[in-house]
Amino acid sequence: MNKSMKRRDFMKTAAVTGIAAAMMPKTLFSSQIVNERIKLGFIGTGMRGQWVLWLAAKYPEIDIPAICDIDDGMIESALKILKDAGKPEPKVYKKGDEDFRNMVAHEDLDGVYIATPWEWHHPMAIAAMKHGNHVGTEVPAALTVGDCWDLVNTSERTGKFCMIMENVCYRRDIMAVLNMVREGLFGELLHCQGGYQHDLRHVKFNDGVQPYGGGVEFGENGYSESKWRTQHSVERNGDLYPTHGLGPVSAMLDINRGNRMVHLTSTATQTRGLHNYIVKLGGKDHPNSKVEFKLGDIVTTVIKCANGQTIMLSHDTNSPRPYSLNFRVQGTKGIWMRDNDSIYIEGMSPEEHRWEPDTEYMKKYDHPLWKRFEDQAAGGGHGGMDFFIFRAFVESIKRDVSPPIDVYDAASLSVICPLSEKSIRLNSASVRIPDFTRRKWKTNKPIFGLNNEI
Numbered sequence: 001m002n003k004s005m006k007r008r009d010f011m012k013t014a015a016v017t018g019i020a021a022a023m024m025p026k027t028l029f030s031s032q033i034v035n036e037r038i039k040l041g042f043i044g045t046g047m048r049g050q051w052v053l054w055l056a057a058k059y060p061e062i063d064i065p066a067i068c069d070i071d072d073g074m075i076e077s078a079l080k081i082l083k084d085a086g087k088p089e090p091k092v093y094k095k096g097d098e099d100f101r102n103m104v105a106h107e108d109l110d111g112v113y114i115a116t117p118w119e120w121h122h123p124m125a126i127a128a129m130k131h132g133n134h135v136g137t138e139v140p141a142a143l144t145v146g147d148c149w150d151l152v153n154t155s156e157r158t159g160k161f162c163m164i165m166e167n168v169c170y171r172r173d174i175m176a177v178l179n180m181v182r183e184g185l186f187g188e189l190l191h192c193q194g195g196y197q198h199d200l201r202h203v204k205f206n207d208g209v210q211p212y213g214g215g216v217e218f219g220e221n222g223y224s225e226s227k228w229r230t231q232h233s234v235e236r237n238g239d240l241y242p243t244h245g246l247g248p249v250s251a252m253l254d255i256n257r258g259n260r261m262v263h264l265t266s267t268a269t270q271t272r273g274l275h276n277y278i279v280k281l282g283g284k285d286h287p288n289s290k291v292e293f294k295l296g297d298i299v300t301t302v303i304k305c306a307n308g309q310t311i312m313l314s315h316d317t318n319s320p321r322p323y324s325l326n327f328r329v330q331g332t333k334g335i336w337m338r339d340n341d342s343i344y345i346e347g348m349s350p351e352e353h354r355w356e357p358d359t360e361y362m363k364k365y366d367h368p369l370w371k372r373f374e375d376q377a378a379g380g381g382h383g384g385m386d387f388f389i390f391r392a393f394v395e396s397i398k399r400d401v402s403p404p405i406d407v408y409d410a411a412s413l414s415v416i417c418p419l420s421e422k423s424i425r426l427n428s429a430s431v432r433i434p435d436f437t438r439r440k441w442k443t444n445k446p447i448f449g450l451n452n453e454i
């Protein structure tokens, strides 16, 4: 891939390939500029990394010359995925926690995708950018305010992008609602809600053999996420996973592009669920029943935006409950709520003061990107949204353009983690949210979901 390819060149290529594509049968998973080859490296080939590797391997024009992990079993599964897809065997970097530095230093890559434990995203993204690679990192991108700034500064200095792979931004209903917001259906937005409400007890604990359930082990005795994620619940009290809820509403509220988040408060409930789960499944004599968890079972964060709106986020992962990302989008003219698939638009909904089903709105406002790639997205993971987020990463590298979810989003979505912890430490005091755009939010224009391209 010619790293210096400019947008103008791309537009020409896109126009030509667009005509060609219209004449040729569709290649499943083939990207827009089919002949442009790119080389990707993967750091972290656990459950998430393998899934995205599987997606990547479906693109004929993607080469995967190197992967990196520290777990032989995970590496073996990753190699099998590539082999089954007919891709050549990549070089494997597996000599310990810091071997990723050798991969990004010695391999000639265009981009690096990172799916490791949270604490590794920042050092891996920084190393990759410093060695000339674009980055796609899993969520959250960093865990401290300083590290969020570091991502922004390094991306600006190196000219390499750092895309946060916030797949929920591409959910079909979310993109339809984004359309409705942009067409003014809700009037001026007032309030949005989102959250991570997901009973993760069977993820935070397992039997050390399978990723989900079967025991109450974690840390060294656990497998996959229980190996590392659970420790965050031991040591931290805050919104540990804000981006799935915040990413989508950030785009609707034009955060970093005409609007910004100014301050927040967070409040946590008491801590019960994880301990109760250990006792229920492992008995009160199980050694893990002595572990003290810091993470409150439900953490509620309220954010104030420069243009007046409020955002409420919830983090709720320790209790029995159905899955819900808690979306609500409300403006001066109407409201959408995901949990009951309902909408109310003044003057349009058939009955005053009553919800109507959102089905017809979802069809009418279906996003052009979804209309275009519906068939390819089917089976692409998480209802298709993984197809779109990964495709956006690939297209941004090929076109050598800034991705639709960029380093300023990576920083502003991720910084909620440390700031919510700080607010809770300070008895729910209000905490200022940095402006990672350095005042450019006032003139920046929206970049996400503008058309059916990326």
Ligand SMILES: NC(=O)c1ccc[n+]([C@@H]2O[C@H](COP(=O)([O-])OP(=O)(O)OC[C@H]3O[C@@H](n4cnc5c(N)ncnc54)[C@H](O)[C@@H]3O)[C@@H](O)[C@H]2O)c1
Pocket: 043, 044, 045, 046, 047, 048, 049, 068, 069, 070, 071, 074, 096, 097, 098, 099, 100, 115, 116, 117, 118, 120, 138, 139, 140, 165, 166, 167, 223, 224, 225, 226, 227, 382
């Ligand atoms: N966006 C989504 O929908 C989604 C879904 C699942 C997971 N995730 C995110 O993806 C990331 C990975 O989650 P997962 O479920 O795959 O966890 P996992 O534990 O299954 O995989 C993590 C992998 O990273 C490897 N690893 C750890 N330290 C390393 C190091 N220093 N160098 C190289 N490899 C290292 C581990 O050996 C493991 O294979 C997390 O950040 C998680 O939050 C996102």
